[in-house]
Amino acid sequence: MKILIAVDTFHPKKDGVVRFLDEVIPRLARSHQVTVLAPAFKGNAGEIERDNIKIVKLPLSRIIHITGYSSVRFSRNVLKQIKKYVAEADVVVAQDVLLAGAASIVYAKRLGKPVYSFVHQMSWEQFPVIVSSTWLKKIVSFIVRHATKWLYKKCDFLLVPSEYTKKSLKEIGIRNEMRDVMLGIDTNKFRPAEDREKAKKAVHISPGTLVVGYCGRISKEKNVETLYEAFVKISGKYKAKLLIVGGGEEEELFREHPDVIITGFVDSVLKYLQAMDIFVMPSVTETTSLATMEAMAVGLPVLATPVGRIVDFVKKGYNGYFFPRNSVDALEYELRELLDKPDLREKLGANARISMQAHSWEKTAQDFERIITSG
Secondary structure, X not given: OEEEEEOOOOOOOOOHHHHHHHHHHHHHOOOOEEEEEEEOOOOOOEEEEEOOEEEEEEOEEEEEEEOOEEEEOOOHHHHHHHXXXXXXXXEEEEOOOOHHHHHHHHHHHHOOOOEEEEOOOOHHHHHHHHOOOHHHHHHHHHHHHHHHHHHHOOOOEEEEOOHHHHHHHHHOOOOOOEEEOOOOOXXXXXXXXXXXXXXXXXXXXXXXOEEEEEXXXXXXXXXXXXXXXXXXHHHOOOOEEEEEEOOOOOHHHHOOOOOEEEOOOOOOOHHHHHOOOEEEEOXXXXXXXXXXXXXXXXXXXXXXXXXXXXXXXXXXXXOEEEOOOOOHHHHHHHHHHHHHOHHHHHHHHHHHHXXXXXXXXXXXXXXXXXXXXXX
């Protein structure tokens, strides 16, 4: 079967969608021909083909730039190219609903191709965060919500990674049939450090320093500012560092504090996770949060906002705690509790590791393949 996957984020970007594609595409390619339409980030547009996988890099827009990502260029030639690959496919799966994903959905519908969309993000929650004005947020949310609903109605069904996502879609009036595809994790790779103090030394942090960590983009919807402000309030009272593994347009806002370390984007987050004592996910919107799952697999207690699938795998008092979105005071309180209680950190971290043992990428790929090939 010829499977076309249209996505609006790809290498060298590092995010949950890219991680999902890295794990699932090679497994699909064992039995199918897979073509990926993706933005040409830091690279020339064109085709790359290997191991039953063709990657088509589409040129970027010089104007449209959203949450740190440039959109695929809106032009006659690009649309013609997308339509060509849709026509050649047996099934089309959009991973986003920006230009590459949206155009693929529209053309697939016109050409009578089976078309599905994997809901990796709630765009109507994510995009309004970019603007500061309350009334403008409402306008952006309204436009994005209705554009997303229009596109989803063209899909045969939606793939969703959590009950939370399914509920959120239904709340805004999306009535598509939905199929569950839970994202996995490699617990053999993501495992606790044999010696956490040595792990700290390996990333140039002094042994004996308490490390509060975060992995992901530094962008409005990730709300790293709340974590930063909470850390600043407690930093003078502990020998502690805030380790931010990732980068983004807003990273300069946090570089001035002497106890904040920002790595920028890295090829592997594992050694940084192993150096942490506490992991914080302050995001205002998520669907799954693979970053949180990876931190838990490494044996870290988690402090997180109750968004996306996080509400399914973080259990209050068992492997972590929740704090309300944007609440600096609540996060400060939870940080103090864990920083003051090493035994509690160890207990929650051990339970976090146990919580991730049942998840695997092999099952994710099997579910994804079964659903999109059987209809």
